[in-house]
Amino acid sequence: LAKTTQPISMDSYEGQEVNITCSHNNIATNDYITWYQQFPSQGPRFIIQGYKTKVTNEVASLFIPADRKSSTLSLPRVSLSDTAVYYCLVGISGSARQLTFGSGTQLTVLP
Amino acid sequence: SQTIHQWPATLVQPVGSPLSLECTVEGTSNPNLYWYRQAAGRGLQLLFYSVGIGQISSEVPQNLSASRPQDRQFILSSKKLLLSDSGFYLCAWSVPGLAGGLFEPIISYEQYFGPGTRLTVT
Numbered sequence: 001l002a003k004t005t006q007p008i009s010m011d012s013y014e015g016q017e018v019n020i021t022c023s024h025n026n027i028a029t030n031d032y033i034t035w036y037q038q039f040p041s042q043g044p045r046f047i048i049q050g051y052k053t054k055v056t057n058e059v060a061s062l063f064i065p066a067d068r069k070s071s072t073l074s075l076p077r078v079s080l081s082d083t084a085v086y087y088c089l090v091g092i093s094g095s096a097r098q099l100t101f102g103s104g105t106q107l108t109v110l111p
Numbered sequence: 112s113q114t115i116h117q118w119p120a121t122l123v124q125p126v127g128s129p130l131s132l133e134c135t136v137e138g139t140s141n142p143n144l145y146w147y148r149q150a151a152g153r154g155l156q157l158l159f160y161s162v163g164i165g166q167i168s169s170e171v172p173q174n175l176s177a178s179r180p181q182d183r184q185f186i187l188s189s190k191k192l193l194l195s196d197s198g199f200y201l202c203a204w205s206v207p208g209l210a211g212g213l214f215e216p217i218i219s220y221e222q223y224f225g226p227g228t229r230l231t232v233t
Contacts, residue, residue, distance in 0.1 A: 031220075032220060032221075034220045034221060041199070041227070041229070042226065042227065043201045043203070043224025043225055043226060043227050044155070044201075044222075044224050045224070046221050046222065046223065049220070049221055087154065087155075089220055090220075101147075101154040101155040101156075102154050103153065103154045104154055
């Protein structure tokens, strides 16, 4: 089972860069690493996905080392509206089975 | 563009009563569909997923069931609700198939979630 481990919470200030790291030691060879953002009483929203090295989109960057046993979501210049829970998701090879989101990281952006 | 609908938004039901939650997706064909439950302050737990009409896989043994009567319709049901069934129920869809090339299939879990149903069992 590809279990993920993330910090429970993080605080940051507006305008700072925030890095959230997720450990996934048992990741399967052919799985993507996917990150989601969730606001209270809403469904998670897809942020970014990657397989290896670095991926960047208009919202975030995702850094994945060569061994793929961890990944780091980077949010540039956060604002108050980035306060949310962030989940990393890694699936087990070949199946949607055991697709389980971890407890996530509560990011609080302070003014 | 694709949209996903869930209803009702909130629901209060007594213990022992039946349940039916509906999810529909627009703007895509043959999506993979998922039902998740999220207890207060917790992560999401995958309950069911479906890769096609009538094809349902259950991840967690419980008193819930799911059905997919049409390509873009996913229904979560229960004959008798328990207190422990309270939670936030989320439906999601994803593009079927695999990302990556033919000889190096890569599993993508890019899912799109509905607005959710808050269920309180009293």
